[in-house]
Amino acid sequence: MTSPTPQQPRSTSQPTHTTEPTDVSQQAHAPHAPQAPAAPPALYEETRIERAIGRLFGRATGRALAPYQTAVIRIGFSATWLLFLLREWPHRLTLYGPDSPWSLDMARRLLDANHAFSMLLWSDGRGWFECVYLMAVASSAALLLGWRTRTMSVLFMLGVISLQNRSVFIGDGGDNVIHLMSMYLVLTRCGQVWSLDARRAKRARAAAEAEAAAAGEEAGGEALDGAQTAAHMPGAGRGRDLTGIVLWAVLGLALAVAQLTGSYALLWFDNGPFPHIGWSLVLWGLWAAHALWWAVQRYAPGEPRTVLDTLTKLAHNGALLVIMVEVCLVYSTAGWYKIQGSRWQDGTAVYYPMHLDYFSPWPALSQLLGSNGLMVMLITYGTVIVQVAFPFTLFNRRLKNVLLVIMICEHLSIAFLLGLPFFSLAMIAADAVFLPTNFLTWVSARVSGLRERLFPRAVPAGPDGGPGGGEPPARTDHGGGGHTLVG
């Protein structure tokens, strides 16, 4: 805790971050520059390793990194799952419900063996199925908008894994990505920007600051943790967060009922997402954490709040790292296994999927594209090169961005050409964790500008409004933090 702070990169990033060629150089050099004047011959010279560890610690505890990237993947995955659920609405009973050829009885036999979690096993009734499906739809929509983000991310995860584990054999790669990411998202503060929570927090902060200015005291503190946002503002604390409390109580009650009726998979120490941590422990733990956070905001805004806040940031940053590495694993695996395939070597691989009955919604177009041998070869080789190279290009900002554009374009064409829109959307959402902050804030400004023009004065809050809108300009410096890591 006694090392150069992560503060320096931020102060330098303000003027430089538009021109900075690489993240790495910024990370590596920025702390030294300001440190020189600040720390003349010190009594104790830290070793480089100590300094590196200190810097890492500072970054991990300093703030919830990459607010824009986490927001964009939150929006991406929830939108993909929401659109998928809505598209499958007419088929929902066949896919996950009582009309599925994979009967609930068969699902039970499989899940008894592999211990996967699914709320759908709690009851055989059609009513319960409809409840869970609707809950999945509603929580996706709420997560998309960033309403009570932390709570909704838990419900979103429960919806995703309940439905997917119920009928595990109708999913594809896209479902797999959403499954994993829905679990990781629970641990992130993915509603820091572009969310209703952020808007609410900003309003609360503005009110608090106005109040504080009037009272002559300093206003501070921020956090965007779902159910507690409004309550934890020192000034706004007086306004009760009734919605949050009701939501918390209702969900607690629901969980208690499920627990007491001995529902499937609600065990304390077995068959959970981590060794020796059961789903009961996870869900009750999350529930208790919300209460703790709320209580700390309200009654102990000093040190306890700082500690909890720091723990939350640690979890966020850890999960963010896992998400980023996971995306790299996807591309590495996809790329490295392809290298071993004879069709990827002889440059014809791309031709084949386009001629499979299940993946050719536009046969004439597939025929046309598949008729040019040179082009097929270039796309085949290009795909492998991009997938293998991607993780390594993260060390070079410009190259990474070029590859991101290529991969997103490739996924868009897969969406259309192979008839895999939801798979492609999920992959694009996963890619988005590496989008540069500059680009994301630019898009944000464009969107709010467009909205201003389309609906002038429709929202009293002005440019900081809805989920697609801009955010407090002051928060861009937080983006600067994310920018050095992933942007």
Place this chain on the structure above:
Amino acid sequence: MGPRRYGSGAELTAWVYGNGAGMQSYGDESRPLAALSLPSRIVIGVAACAVAVIVAIHLAMMFLHVAPQNTLSKQQGSLISDYVYPEYEQNWKLFAPNPLQQNVAVQVRAQVRAEDGSSRTTDWTDLTARDGRAILHNPLPSHTEQNQLRRGWELFVNSHNAQGRPIGTRGELAERYIRRIVMFRMQGEWTAAGGRVERIQVRSRTAAVSPPPWSTEKISDKPVYRVQPWWQITSADLPEGANSQ
């Protein structure tokens, strides 16, 4: 103490405060960590270590799960699969090492017992071709058309040995799954004129995708049929069976 506002001006003061003495401050922190009491700092320190360890373990498990079989994953196979399954299972060999180069069609026929006691055998129906027709010119194919039968048949093939015998529970479940998919799709059609389906037969028709026009490869374009034995249909295989538990 540290900056409590969000302008960049305050941050300049922040790093001035954050000097070598270990005074740290962060933009969205109401108090710098170094100013916390010892227990708080211990809690944060321990949590940071725990997060680092958990992340490292998790990523190692994910890596070993998706990587090819290697020295470590052979040694620790059960440890890895205990951790990974069921919730972190993943497979990113997308069209790798080689893309599928054959169209597998699932075709079915039935023996229908009419009300007068006579029995007839229907013609083969190509369920995959029906899926294909549903996907054709459809920008948003449903999982029911694109995945249900395709992945169901994959499951069936993977859970049966070369002699067509089911392997374990999975094999049994897969067989029942196929019967149910078939009955859910075909029962209405087969029994439109009354009667009841007694037995069904399933076969797969595998046809190689013809090599690209510029290729000189010669591949047999003769489809290969794999015919399964006749399967008795019980009430558990019928759509109503799903609701009657």
